[in-house]
Amino acid sequence: MGTFSHTSTYKHPVETVAAWHMRKGALTRATPPWSGSVESDKGVEEGVQAKLKMAIPGSKGLANRSWTALITDVHDSGFSDIMLEGPLSTWKHTHKFLGTANQTVIRDDIEFTVAGGEDLKSRAIEKNSGALEFAGNVRGGTEIVASKVAARHLEKVFADRARRIEADLDFQARYADIAPQTIVIAGASGMVGQQVSALLTTGGHTVRTLVRRNPEGDNEYAWNPDKGEIDETALIGADAVIHLGGASINTRFNEKNKKKILESRTTSTGLLARTIQRLQGAGKGPKTFVVASAIGYYGADRTGETLREDSVAGNDFLAEVCQKWEAAADPAREAGVRVVHVRTGIVLTPLGGFLKLQMPLFLSGTGGTIGKGDNIQSWISLDDIAGIYVHAVLRDSVEGPVNAVASSPASAKKVARLVGQPLKRPALMRAPRVASDALLGKEGTDQLALADQFVSNEKLVKSGYVFFDDQLSGALKHALG
Helix, strand or coil: CEEEEEEEEECCCHHHHHHHHHCCCHHHHHCCHHHEEEEECCCCCCCCEEEEEEECCCCCCCCEEEEEEEEEEEECCEEEEEEEECCCCEEEEEEEEEEECCEEEEEEEEEEECCCCCCEECCCCCCCCCCCCCCCEECCHHHHHHHHHHHHHHHHHHHHHHHHHHHHHHHHHHCCCCCCCEEEEECCCCHHHHHHHHHHHCCCCEEEEEECCCCCCCCEEEEEHHHCEECHHHCCCCCEEEECCCCCCCCCCCHHHHHHHHHHHHHHHHHHHHHHHHHHHCCCCCCEEEEEEEHHHHCCEEEEEEECCCCCCCCCHHHHHHHHHHHCCHHHHHCCCEEEEEEECEEEECCEHHHHHHHHHHHCCCCEEECCCCCEECEEEHHHHHHHHHHHHHCCCCCEEEEECCCCCEEHHHHHHHHHHHHCCCCCEEECHHHHHHHHHHHHHHHHHCCEEEECCHHHHHCCCCCCCCCHHHHHHHHHC
8 A cells, every 4th residue: 555645835715726626627737748638527526537548657648547536525625536447456535625824735645556466567667867667577565666656756746736736826816807708619629628628617717619529518519610510509698719620730731631721720710700790790699709820820931030910921831721710710800709810839748749749759869850950949838828818818908810929939959959858868869851751741841840930929928918838948847747
């Protein structure tokens, strides 16, 4: 039997902290991206099950195990969860909330069993340079070693969890003047959509989601953009709509995929914009429409320029996509709706995009850049891209295109070097572009891997947005653990 305890203090009243933990989305926001991902997060109620994918220690998220937890013992000052399915034999986690003069202390106590009398094969405990491995059949005394290893991993997880919770509580406090709103999200199941939804619901707002499958919950509504179908009741009475959908651009740029990339964005955005326009005419539509876009709007080859929202658009494929994507929202704009286009930079997270694709290379010591790596990359953390969408909804002063990038764009060479640091791996390799061409095609390599874009976030900062992670080294440390 192993035990673990962790105490964290938050500069917020216990009522605020407890309410945050009880809301849907809290588990999603509290889970460090390097430690796993959340598949089902319905909030804290007696008998509710939460489903996760938990990273195996040392795997940096490349290997994970399913974990199902049952919420139990819910009361005003805390709750417990027990493992129903997962890699351990037993697990019980007790959360206790203690209020002390406008501060809150949370005590987490965990009892767990690594191996319940049977052989346990354990692997991949990374320490310092990563040279230490613990492998083989363990029982008896070596179970104690495995329990200590698990406790060290938990200490790292809970320290990062406490930092994330404090940052979220500070974020929510900055918008405490905004009354609870109802927001419709298209694309809520995606990497960014999950975080946006969770950041809204933990702030006390109501989220309705548009789904392509059969709706299952009270706040799910059906739509099928390809057929022009949408359940308009989702939008009636809502304050805002966020649209995050679109086919992945991390694919080979052939004609078939390029058509899918473009049409998946313009068709769905157009359907939402026309629906909002029609409802506005009837006096019952949302007043805000926030739509995803990308810094690809400016074109890939902008060496030596500082790109602002009023900079001229590019003329390559992704620039064309972004221009048509943004134009598809015109019907809503014409109806007097406040429309925001979030021009997103490179999102740095192991849960998807650039980092997820490159992680195996970096962990093997072969990570690096394509070519010299002098091209400038404008990036954003996963927490901040979620925060920017929420900010765009809740602050009426934000309108039109907004560059969603951090304040410190960096060369691809520097990004690679700083990715390697928390992984304790070198990042000195120069990959031949033929490898990228094989995955993305020549056009995709030029517009994604070799894009040179120094993008300004001045408009975003002037609107009052406060970053979670504005410096590259800190953002990568938090993303990669």
